[in-house]
Amino acid sequence: MAFVFQGTDWSRLGHAVRTADPFCLAGVAIAALATYVLRAWRWGFLLSPMARVPLADLFSATCVGFMTALVIPRAGEIVRPYLIARRHPVATSAGVATIILERLFDLLTVLTLFALYLFALPVPAAQTSGSLMSVVKGGGAIAGAGALAILAVLVAFHARAEQAMALFERVLRVFPPRLATLFAGILRAFGSGLAVLQAPLPQLLAIVAQSFLVWLSIATSVWMSYRAFGVLLPFHSAFLIIAFLTVGVAIPTPGNVGGFHAFYVTALVGVFGVSAEVAQAGALACHALTNLPVLVLGIVFLGREGLSLGRVAEMTEKNQAGPEPATEASR
Numbered sequence: 148m149a150f151v152f153q154g155t156d157w158s159r160l161g162h163a164v165r166t167a168d169p170f171c172l173a174g175v176a177i178a179a180l181a182t183y184v185l186r187a188w189r190w191g192f193l194l195s196p197m198a199r200v201p202l203a204d205l206f207s208a209t210c211v212g213f214m215t216a217l218v219i220p221r222a223g224e225i226v227r228p229y230l231i232a233r234r235h236p237v238a239t240s241a242g243v244a245t246i247i248l249e250r251l252f253d254l255l256t257v258l259t260l261f262a263l264y265l266f267a268l269p270v271p272a273a274q275t276s277g278s279l280m281s282v283v284k285g286g287g288a289i290a291g292a293g294a295l296a297i298l299a300v301l302v303a304f305h306a307r308a309e310q311a312m313a314l315f316e317r318v319l320r321v322f323p324p325r326l327a328t329l330f331a332g333i334l335r336a337f338g339s340g341l342a343v344l345q346a347p348l349p350q351l352l353a354i355v356a357q358s359f360l361v362w363l364s365i366a367t368s369v370w371m372s373y374r375a376f377g378v379l380l381p382f383h384s385a386f387l388i389i390a391f392l393t394v395g396v397a398i399p400t401p402g403n404v405g406g407f408h409a410f411y412v413t414a415l416v417g418v419f420g421v422s423a424e425v426a427q428a429g430a431l432a433c434h435a436l437t438n439l440p441v442l443v444l445g446i447v448f449l450g451r452e453g454l455s456l457g458r459v460a461e462m463t464e465k466n467q468a469g470p471e472p473a474t475e476a477s478r
Contacts, residue, residue, distance in 0.1 A: 151408045156424055163376050163428040171375035172432055178367040179437040183209055183444075185364055189252075189357035190227075192350065193245040198235040205231075207448040214445020215459045217402040217438060222463045229462065230452055256358040257393050260366070260386040268383045273419045365389060365437075372433035373415060376425045388414045407434050 187205035194200050208230040216223035228242025366385040369392070373380070388411065395410030396403045408430040415426035449455070 148405050148408065151405070151412055151427060151430070154423070155427060159422070159424040160427055163425050164431075166377075167428065167432065168375045171371045172436060174371040175368045175375070175433060175436040176440055178364050178371065180440040182361060182364040182368070182437075183213065183441055185357065185361045186249075189354060189361060190245065190249060192354050192357065193248055194231065194235075194237060194242070195350070197237045197241060198231075200231060200235050200237075204234060207452065210441050210444040211448045211452060211454070212445075213441045214449065215456065217442060217445075218456065219460050219463055220399055220401070222459050225463050226454075226459055252354060252358045253362070254393070256355075256362045257389055259359075260362060261390040264383055264386040264390075268386075269381075271380050271384050271419065273380060274384075275418060275420055362389070368437050369433060372436070373421070373426075373429040375432060376429050378415065378419070378421055378425060378429065380419060384419070387418065402438065403434070 184206060187202060187209040190209065191200050191202060191205050194205075208227045211230060212223035212227035215226050224243060224246055225239075227246060228237070228239045231237050231242055232239045366382070366389060369388050370380075370382050370385040373388075391410040391414040392407060395406040395408075398406030400406055408427070411430035411433060412423065412426040415421040415429065416423055421429075449459075
């Protein structure tokens with residue numbers, strides 16, 4: 148954040164905040180709320196080969212997962228599958244596999260929107276040319292190749308599950324029998340979570356469509372966040388900003404504070420020539436208003452689920468330390 152606000156004219160930043168369009172700011176929060184509903188809906192399709200989970204349960208687990216991830220790094224990846232496994236016949240490790248697939252669908256969708264911005268849609272008049280765009284294009288190509296490679300490995304793992312498990316079991320023989328059995332069980336459950344990769348084509352196309360709806364909703368939040376401060380760029384300019392933000396939120400800070408703001412400001416200032424203070428105001432509003440709905444709902448649902456942040460931190464720490472024997476509570 149010190150980097151983001153270096154050399155800031157605080158009076159200009161204050162003026163930008165005071166003159167923001169309240170209707171656009173409200174639109175940021177509404178679109179963010181819609182994003183979590185869409186995420187929960189899509190997650191149900193990823194889980195469907197194992198269990199039919201009601202949207203209400205999916206939405207509650209999604210809100211709790213993303214809320215806890217704001218304050219406890221990586222917590223959401225543990226909490227979301229755990230909450231579903233408590234009520235439905237889905238092993239926690241299988242639920243984790245669906246979240247990995249979810250992340251891959253997200254990355255591939257972001258890269259597709261980025262490619263549309265670069266090669267298919269009209270270039271915004273405000274866009275400047277320079278080395279920054281060349282770096283972004285190269286990074287996008289590398290990320291796309293990596294995502295496709297991981298997806299191919301997961302498809303191969305599920306399609307050749309028995310052969311893969313036989314290989315893993317030979318490797319696991321170096322471990323004590325009890326530990327080897329535990330790891331083998333986790334891997335088998337993880338493989339079952341990839342079952343959606345062999346779903347009928349209409350279901351896979353539905354998941355792809357849902358992914359685009361998720362990210363178009365996110366793009367709406369981003370677009371309205373800088374439109375609120377008088378930056379009148381076309382809607383598809385948000386596709387480029389999202390590509391920057393995807394890198395920013397990968398920086399492991401609590402609540403994505405700092406990384407989100409730095410890459411938001413870099414994109415608006417470095418690519419579209421927006422003043423630093425207006426870009427900073429947009430970054431603050433976008434980060435706060437996209438996280439506020441899930442923060443409030445997550446706290447409400449956390450209590451309903453009978454959990455506390457302390458319990459979530461304990462679960463996350465245990466998971467990072469290593470797997471523990473499967474029980475009804477951790478299944």
